[in-house]
Amino acid sequence: MEVVKELVQRGNDVRYYSYAMMKERIEATGSEFISCDQYDPQMDLKPEDAERISTELLVNMTLAMDDGLIGEMECWKPDCIVADSMAAWGKLAAFKLSVPFMSSTTTFDFNRYSAKVIMECYHKSTVKNARK
Known part of the structure; x- marks a missing residue:
């Protein structure tokens, strides 16, 4: 959010496309919040829905948007247009509008504890998929 805040402070008009749960944080930067919730009305982005976030979901959202x-x-x-690397619609929009595109790629801070949790999740997923 600091990059967005800085862009606004430098006099840029910034529109931030995201979900309602992020509205307050986005508007606190001074940027304009645009809701994307309507493009996947079933998506509530709850932790238990993590498995729904897949390539198929990303493609469907890109087409809907x-x-x-x-x-x-x-x-x-x-x-x-600046978009997260997973927000394919941002890159598509930049291409169609012939404007520069910048990809923002986030990552996690890994240490021995987070690596252990990730490996546990990976193994659970592997076992679950093997049963299908």
Whole structure:
């Protein structure tokens, strides 16, 4: 959020496409919040729904967001689009609008404790998938 806050402080108009649960944090940066919740009404983004976040979900959301967002962005005429590396719709929008695209890639801070948790989750997932 610090990058967004800095862009706003430098006088840039920033629109931030995200989910309602992030609205307050996004608006606190001074940027304009645009809800993406309507593109997947079943997605509540609860921890127990983690398995739903897959390639299929990302593709379906990209297709659902394409028409509405491209038209909206054409009217706004952004100078560039910055999107998370998993937000394929951001890259697609930049391509269609012929504007520069920057990918933001987040990662976790790993240590021996987080690595242990990740390996436990991986093994549970592997066992579960082997049973299918």
